[in-house]
Amino acid sequence: MTESGGFPYPGGGRFVGARVKRAEDPRLLTGEARYAADIQLPGMLAVAFVRATEAHARIESIDVTEALSLPGAVAVLTAADLDVAPVPLPFEFDGLAAPPQPALARNKVRFLGEPVAVVVAENRYQAEDIADRVRVRYDRLGVVVSPEAARAADAPLLFEDLGTNVLFERTESAGDVEGAFAEAAHVFRKTFHTNRFVACPMEGRGVVAHYEPRADHLKVWSSTQTPFLLRTTLAAVLPYPEHRLQVIVPEVGGGFGAKMSTYPEEVAVAAASLKLGRPLSWIEDRRENLLAANHAKEQQITLELALDTEGQILALRAEHVGDAGAYNFNSTSCLIEPFIGARNLPGVLRLRNYEWTVVSVATNRSPVGAFRAVGSTPGSTTRDAFLDEIARQLGIDVVKFFRKNMIRADEMPYHQATGQVYDSGDYIGSLDQAVELVDYAGFRRRQEEARSEGRYLGIGFSPFVEATGWGSEIAKSQGLPFSSHDNASVSVDPSGMVTVATSMASQGQGHETSFAQVAADVLGVDVATVRVTQGDTDVSPYGMGTFASRSAIIGGGSVLLAAEEVRKKVLAIAAKTLEASAEDLEIADGRVAVKGAPQRGLSYPEVAAIAHWDLGVRSDDDGHRLAATRFYDPPATFSNGCFVALVEVDPELGTVKLEKIVGVEDCGRVINPMIVEGQSHGAVAQAVGGALLEHMVYDENGGLITSTFMDYLLPTALDVPPIEIAHMETLAPHTAGGFKGMGEGGLMSAPGAIVCAVVDALSPFGAVLEELPLGPEQVARMAGSLATEGGHS
């Protein structure tokens, strides 16, 4: 068997690498697709949540009398009525305080918007009216809205039992950091504070739960990225036997990480259905989504860099302080930002001496969690801004500075100071290609000319390396002992058609297309004869689901391995029937035939019929059923690339006009270039939002100011510039098919590119990065057009 993948397969190879149209599109283009909000079941009731109106308070009483008298009221359930266990951590983690997050607040609320009670009513309008009339009396407690405040000696505590708001603190180091600093020619130090922004899929969260007491069957439809993890978690906390629990993922309107964790609301709706024995539907509104779906990306990062006289990096110190929000829920979410951020900050740099400190602090804000390029966006953005500033101070061109300090292709596989082993790729090659694509020298001339006309153009570079395909090995190398389990099944039915069932779940990434391309090529059939099913725990084999760029590698890899096994069975049956040896056969265009004698062959329907119904063949001991399920837990592999932003800034108005964003990406073997480019485009648009527009703002009482799309600004078609993506293709040496993951690089790296471009444009004003995002006010201040406010570093 070819562990590394046999592309192109003899006779196959038509679909992998081609821009195959998506199988998903016809239903999505016509309104036929069914999202969670479109599910209607007979007798279904609507759920609304009563949410905390205080950021930190003791619950004195909950009065439901008036609420229950309103039309349509069926039930109001509080923590006292729903006795479910808090969601457990997926693994033990040394030094991590993991105070439990209840499905509904018990005794105390810790952030504005925390679920306090479940209202069940005939319809959603009524449920919302009723929720408004549930009277919760709070006894206010002191509020902490920043890690700084939360670490103060007399800070109010979110979890009194812990005796501190610090959930995690650890320093690690590699090499001789102190020695390197001692002999440095230059030392630079700066603290950055990145903005809090969120995944914000256009479809919010949604859960439909239906418990049938006599069938003893609990069905949960959820807009989730991880159906099997949700099933396992629900089974543990409700508790309810896992084999009687079915999780179904309907069409999902985007996830980007925010639908990865099991949320308290998912548990509460399932528990309420168990209690009431009725189908329930909860469809989140946008305010709830901005308030209570996980936040992300905010870190305070202090960097200290030692350089020699030549501009060679000798050592780096980093301190990442994360604001965990009010809970550290089941994804060990409080580590997501600072822990992964610090591990990945060195990225493409050749770094021998590195010391990193990670601190995670609980505050009275929404819990943080996963969002595309988890943890890495803040680290990458601040690293780029820092290096850019240093290069300018030293009078070195930033591209030269990067090139001097980046890992070279001949150093692969490279052991990074953080313990990760980069498997392959030409990082400097990616940078060079980006430099060429934007005509860097030409740009500098244009910039000069524009300046003489009083116009300010800027350019920013951000080379990146992206840990992809989170299996057990990569998780371990990231310091997280999170073992994986993923499977795919491939089967050929009696009519000769192919079904692929995978443990992945799609939120718009087109798995039904990509996985069909892989199976079609391995089996030598037309892609139209392959159907991919996913997202139903009764239908698919077990697995972790879709997050951290794992679907192409693990999903694609497991489909490839299962399909290879089925291919062998097809060949064996044909060999027996045709009285030829399997080695003398080839498969092409859905036909197995003797090499050089195409008339001596069988079509897939013929092979399938024989396998199922021909007693002579079927009775063979070696199990000729044309089906296989394969497990895949891939070795670590890293994608890489480089994003470049070109901007024009108006220093007086503070407006940033993005001219274009160019990306070079190497994600190994590309299954469908159209889909891969689409993923990059989307990530870049989110980068534009994160760099220039999006920011979750709290007041000092823990009130969220940005709870609508009027205040939380998402980029529109006018904000996102033309995006150009070029591919490099360095096959992953160790994964099935040579696949690497992708989809996150744009959000890891493009924000840094944009930020550096703005700073570059304003370099005549001596601008440096102070505050994110770069809204008009911040930009004007950087240009000196607005007086600098006191109070920020």
Add this chain to the structure above:
Amino acid sequence: MTPPEERIVRIEVNGRPTSALVEPRTLLCDYIRNHVGLTGTNVGCEHGVCGACTVRIDGDIARSCITFAAQVDGGKVETVESIAPSTDELHPIQRAFEAEHGLQCGFCTPGFLITTQALLERNPDPSETEIREFLSGNICRCTGYVGIVNAVKRAARDLRDRGT
């Protein structure tokens, strides 16, 4: 609290007469989704910003999440379900979105299709800037608008070539 008085609303949806007894506060998107049973119109924000819920009311594009069903009583509404000419055929705009990868999760797509249809009726040959401006009331979180803008250009070309 006495329940608000319900009233009968009659709306022609995609060329078919529909009616329902609804509360005055019933939103047009809920009328279409829950009473008529057409769930292609998606609701992304419920406060009039994202454009996912865009439909046409008497030919004009409008946000069904900030319009009451009662306001449209006696009027005509068209939704995404009206665009494809038949079950096994897509409209050139839909084909263009498919060819240019103008959609990923598809949640924003009905709103973009309806808006594009209105744009191309008004302006059969829009420039890139005109396209971006006209679509700027619709938010897509997946595509970065690259495929969408290309799809609108392609649809415009195809429709012009067809001479419709």
